[in-house]
Amino acid sequence: MSLTVGYLEQIIKDRLEAALVQVQDMSGGCGQAFAVIIVSDVFKGKNKLMRHRIVNKALEQEIAAIHAFTQKGFTVEEWEKQKNDYQ
Amino acid sequence: MFRTTVNRIPLRSTFSQSILRPQTALRFLSSETKNAIESAVNSAKVVLFMKGTPQQPQCGFSRATIQMLGQQGVDPEKFAAYNVLEDQELREGIKEYSQWPTIPQLYVDKEFVGGCDIVMSMAQSGELTELLEKHDALIPEEPYDEAEPEKAADAEVKPRSRD
Numbered sequence: 107m108s109l110t111v112g113y114l115e116q117i118i119k120d121r122l123e124a125a126l127v128q129v130q131d132m133s134g135g136c137g138q139a140f141a142v143i144i145v146s147d148v149f150k151g152k153n154k155l156m157r158h159r160i161v162n163k164a165l166e167q168e169i170a171a172i173h174a175f176t177q178k179g180f181t182v183e184e185w186e187k188q189k190n191d192y193q
Numbered sequence: 194m195f196r197t198t199v200n201r202i203p204l205r206s207t208f209s210q211s212i213l214r215p216q217t218a219l220r221f222l223s224s225e226t227k228n229a230i231e232s233a234v235n236s237a238k239v240v241l242f243m244k245g246t247p248q249q250p251q252c253g254f255s256r257a258t259i260q261m262l263g264q265q266g267v268d269p270e271k272f273a274a275y276n277v278l279e280d281q282e283l284r285e286g287i288k289e290y291s292q293w294p295t296i297p298q299l300y301v302d303k304e305f306v307g308g309c310d311i312v313m314s315m316a317q318s319g320e321l322t323e324l325l326e327k328h329d330a331l332i333p334e335e336p337y338d339e340a341e342p343e344k345a346a347d348a349e350v351k352p353r354s355r356d
Binding site: 154155158159162166169170174175176177178 | 292293306309310311314
């Protein structure tokens with residue numbers, strides 16, 4: 107299975123009620139490696155491990171099919187404070 | 194079944210090469226696999242399941258993670274690494290066991306810590322050092338400054354002993 111940036115963005119938005127999603131294809135085009143930033147209030151009150159688990163669960167099939175997946179999750183409030191570091 | 198002897202940093206991974214197995218993901222962990230993984234997790238204070246070996250990581254994420262552990266000063270005596278590429282059963286089994294889809298995976302004192310992303314952000318925030326210190330997993334600091342305080346202590350004791 108090969109994923110596209112657009113498809114991944116869409117399913118993350120849908121499944122994680124994300125206010126903002128940034129997906130970067132790190133694979134050089136083969137669709138096997140992605141780095142994502144997810145801004146969603148489903149992360150409120152959750153530590154890093156719990157946030158990753160939420161994303162891993164929501165994207166279980168997709169992550170299992172690709173080679174590399176790196177993620178950062180923020181709440182809307184955290185993102186407002188930190189977004190300049192990521193742009 | 195893979196062996197569960199401890200593999201410390203300079204050595205090779207401890208999970209022996211096993212016969213090729215079909216690449217289907219294990220839906221449920223067999224109790225044998227689960228026991229083998231449990232003893233791997235228990236084999237050292239700091240346990241890393243990785244692709245390749247600490248000397249020769251086979252993936253950038255495993256490389257980055259091992260480098261961070263090195264920078265933190267993890268005591269090699271308290272560290273074990275397992276190469277999931279040497280054993281398909283371990284590779285699939287550890288994902289089930291940790292409920293975590295990617296490799297590397299770090300355990301400290303039998304607790305799952307996370308993968309490369311989490312280890313990296315914990316390293317940046319200082320949480321990783323804190324965690325490793327709390328579990329006494331770091332190389333003890335060289336006692337550079339202790340010579341002088343000891344002399345001072347001696348000096349205090351000696352005059353008293355004369356009376």
